[in-house]
Amino acid sequence: MPYATAADGVRLAYQVAGTGSALVLLAGQANTHHWWDGIRADFETGHRTITLDWRGTGDSDKPDEVYSTRGFADDVVAVLDDLGVRQAAVYGTSMGGRVAQWLAARHPDRVHSLVLGCTSPGGKHAFERGPEVRRSLGQRDPAAARQALLELMYTPAWLASTSGPYNTLGDPAMPVYAKRRHLYASNKHDAWDVLPDIRVPTLVVHGTEDRFNPAANAPLLVARIPDARLHLIEGARHAYFDEFRSVASSAVLAFLREARQRPTAGLAHGKK
Template identity: 70%
Template sequence: MPYAESGDGVRIAYQTGGGGSSVLVLLAGQACNHHWWDAVRDDFHAAHRTVTFDYRGTGESGKPDEPYSIEGFAQDVIAVLDDLGADRAHVYGTSMGGRVAQVLAARHPERVRALVLGCTSPGGPHAVERGNDVRKALAGPGAAARRALGELMYTPAWFAARPGPFPTLGDPAMPAHARRRHLVASNRHDAWDALPGVCAPTLVVHGSDDLLNPVANAHLLAGRIPGARLHLIPGARHAYFEEFRTTASPLVLDFLAEHEAVT
């Protein structure tokens, strides 16, 4: 497995696949490694060379016990692209990965061709927070909290019909200190002031029934980023990209195809 070295010396494990002519960076959710994308990654391989990585604190990457930030995760993406020799890439970020993608596009516009923001939020005081009932369910005892998270990610019937494991529910080998630091990093994200400066063509995708990250945040992002396009997937929850892949993957592929000529 190849590694890039971040600016502060942390080893970042990354993975590539596919044989397409353009690079597509896929960014996973909070406290998850690259396996977040396992169920759908092949959908993009005919058109794109996909790149994933293990966030610091997850997978095969370094796990320093020091503050993490969304800005730092974005810098880790730059380190991976540099290691690959990729000047520009399409970027598809979901959940916390969408937060990373926002910062990447705003701070490093020269590296982002087209941007897809899935099931994510601008963060900060303008964001719409999940309800107290959702917070209470996620704070319950282990098995109950995991079931609650599963049913926030997927429709209950879909989730119950599959044995798992579900990589979208977190990296089981992640140390406790890294899990806490991921949570703090995500909670401190606030891209509101930076979003009007995003110049990459942008698609915002969200499940209409997402309670983990309320759908109102998709409207905020689409209204804040110049020229952004919004698409809601009816009936989908947080992991829309997996359960509703037959809708979501073609939607993203079509959008990226429109912007293959972006220079």
């Protein structure tokens, strides 16, 4: 297992597969690289895919300290540095999409193109999940809370026809303190002011039936990021990329191919 070392000495486990131009895949809150297990193969033919275990998860170190989405973005840069990757396409989903916003805004030379999936700008401008969603996830019965999360991730039809494994429900071995640190980082995310600084081709993808991270956040991102377009997946919930794999992966791959053909992609920061 390869490791990168962050600026503060934390070891970050990462994984590489496939061949072609570099593509960083960023998972959701409190999840490891296994978030991508069901669909990673879709990208490996044309891309060298790079994932990591967030600090606090998987095989990475788990310091008990304040985490932030901006700090997670710095961790991604540490992984790219360790691999010698100067620039990559970035596909971030859920909290990974929040991290990707900072990555593209604060490290523009490292990002060629950007896909933001089922995510939010955070802060006072964002649309938050409703109180009924928070109550369902906060149930004391672990089985009931897990079922509530499953129903936020996937449609009833999908759950009725599949038995898993479900790769989007969090790292089961994650310490409780690290889960709290991840929740804090995601809740405190606010990239609103820096979104106009993102100067690479950007695709925003969201399921229309996402209540975990309301779909109303997607148009906010598109309006705020100068070179962004919107792709809504009808009927999809939070884990649109998993359940609606054929639609979602095809849309993302088509966008990445188009972005690679734009010679100024990743170089227009400050010139638009």
